[in-house]
Amino acid sequence: MTGRIRRGSLDVVLEPGETALEGLLRGGAEVPSSCRAGACQACMLRAVSGDPGSVAQQGLSPALREQGWFLPCMSRPTGELVIEEGPPPAIGAAIVDVAEIGRAIVRVRLEPDEELSYRPGQYVQLIQGEHVRAYSLASSPADGRTLELHVRVHSLGRMSRWLAAAAPGARVGLRGPAGSCFYTEGRPDQPLLLVGTGAGLAPLRAIVRDARRRGHTGPIALVHGACDPTGFYLVDELKSMADETGNFRYVRCAMSGEPSDGVEIGDLTAVTLRLFPCLKGWRIFLCGSPDRVNALKKQCFLRGAGLKDISADAFLTARMPPPPLRRGPAPPGG
Amino acid sequence: MTSLYDELGGAVAIDAAVDIFYRKVMADELLAPFFDDVDMERQAAKQKAFLTMVTGGPAHYTGRDMRRAHAHLVAEGIDDTHFDAVVGHLAGTLKELGVSDDKIARVGALAESVRNDVLGRTPAV
Ligand SMILES: Cc1cc2nc3c(=O)[nH]c(=O)nc-3n(C[C@H](O)[C@H](O)[C@H](O)COP(=O)(O)OP(=O)(O)OC[C@H]3O[C@@H](n4cnc5c(N)ncnc54)[C@H](O)[C@@H]3O)c2cc1C
Numbered sequence A: 001m002t003g004r005i006r007r008g009s010l011d012v013v014l015e016p017g018e019t020a021l022e023g024l025l026r027g028g029a030e031v032p033s034s035c036r037a038g039a040c041q042a043c044m045l046r047a048v049s050g051d052p053g054s055v056a057q058q059g060l061s062p063a064l065r066e067q068g069w070f071l072p073c074m075s076r077p078t079g080e081l082v083i084e085e086g087p088p089p090a091i092g093a094a095i096v097d098v099a100e101i102g103r104a105i106v107r108v109r110l111e112p113d114e115e116l117s118y119r120p121g122q123y124v125q126l127i128q129g130e131h132v133r134a135y136s137l138a139s140s141p142a143d144g145r146t147l148e149l150h151v152r153v154h155s156l157g158r159m160s161r162w163l164a165a166a167a168p169g170a171r172v173g174l175r176g177p178a179g180s181c182f183y184t185e186g187r188p189d190q191p192l193l194l195v196g197t198g199a200g201l202a203p204l205r206a207i208v209r210d211a212r213r214r215g216h217t218g219p220i221a222l223v224h225g226a227c228d229p230t231g232f233y234l235v236d237e238l239k240s241m242a243d244e245t246g247n248f249r250y251v252r253c254a255m256s257g258e259p260s261d262g263v264e265i266g267d268l269t270a271v272t273l274r275l276f277p278c279l280k281g282w283r284i285f286l287c288g289s290p291d292r293v294n295a296l297k298k299q300c301f302l303r304g305a306g307l308k309d310i311s312a313d314a315f316l317t318a319r320m321p322p323p324p325l326r327r328g329p330a331p332p333g334g
Numbered sequence B: 001m002t003s004l005y006d007e008l009g010g011a012v013a014i015d016a017a018v019d020i021f022y023r024k025v026m027a028d029e030l031l032a033p034f035f036d037d038v039d040m041e042r043q044a045a046k047q048k049a050f051l052t053m054v055t056g057g058p059a060h061y062t063g064r065d066m067r068r069a070h071a072h073l074v075a076e077g078i079d080d081t082h083f084d085a086v087v088g089h090l091a092g093t094l095k096e097l098g099v100s101d102d103k104i105a106r107v108g109a110l111a112e113s114v115r116n117d118v119l120g121r122t123p124a125v
């Protein structure tokens, strides 16, 4: 049987290979989306009957899965899927301030209307108008209720440019938290390697601080990658963390430029593997550019890290312009 | 008779075996191209199902599933050399985990039984 989607008055028969999201959009529904790859959860909807498929529920918490929430961009139903109208529940939040902390990177601080329970390094979805985007949390609940995000300002980005220009007091919606990029207790002496590019530093900084707050005793290494040395930020904070114990190593890696103290020049994956050639028994966190994250994930695994010990958040963005929709069957009578 | 799956220590041990096995497969130049673009978690889940089956654990894989799962690889040109390489890595993995040679041979025979399904050939009856 071919897939069929019903939502309110909408009734769409899916084309072969079409996702539920594509079908909904083709039928004229307004469903937000960004990555269209199951990574950001911007498109999440709730199925009230029918099976969206297990791939479409990957990465969702057991509670959400049980209630029928799923990611339409990853769903290719083979039967009828009835979808609830209306978006997932969200809370409100107010922008506290926006500050430029690096080249094309702003720190956004947010005050949620209700306290958010999360683990440092997880991500949330921000909702602004029709746009929903995932951002990782650089803060920790231990620092108070205020949330901190690091947002790279994309030259044509709709959400990131809005955030960069937002005035204190501006309102956004907030959902989450989600994701498994966070420190877990139980192996305090396990060596940790955290590698990120650009704003991928946000969750990694949060994880390092969390690990130390929770009494981690093993070595911690943080590698931050950028195109050139002007791309690094939070340098003083991270350097000062390195001073405290000697157990924390902070390395910057630029693709081009002059090497200097603490700055390596070269390909991020190659430099990381040169500095950390054997990763057996290590816990790995990777965040930022999808290409870098995927390459590192594979190489860290080949160098001995267990698959379950590697947590990765690829910061997938929307493909612009969006891929064209298929042409469905001609509407009846048309 | 307890299965090798239980002897190895069930699901937890299979997770460790999957890591070793998958790493060997990915490091193999003959096989790596077929594993380059795939989602690592999803791939590991498949390998786990495969290892569970060939060690006599609670398998949910059927010959038909095997056929369907590998159809696109057959189209891309996998053949007996690839299958042999995978079985070789399977044996190597079990050896690393301290499994005796006669048991490895038993696992090899189970793996052999799905060769035609994996390679999309009509079974030799
Ligand atoms: C799990 C996860 C965590 C994330 N965490 C972070 C984080 O902590 N920090 C962070 O900065 N980002 C993060 N991201 C990425 C973030 O979700 C957004 O995708 C990103 O901010 C871009 O959103 P945008 O609305 O600004 O760009 P969009 O408007 O969605 O555009 C996407 C891209 O297309 C380009 N573009 C837009 N319009 C056009 C056009 N007409 N022609 C050509 N190109 C165009 C934009 O410049 C941009 O590069 C994360 C993503 C995921 C999946």
Ligand code: FES
Binding pocket: A032, A033, A034, A035, A036, A037, A038, A039, A040, A041, A042, A043, A044, A071, A072, A073, A074
């Ligand atoms: S998860 Fe569906 S659009 Fe990102």
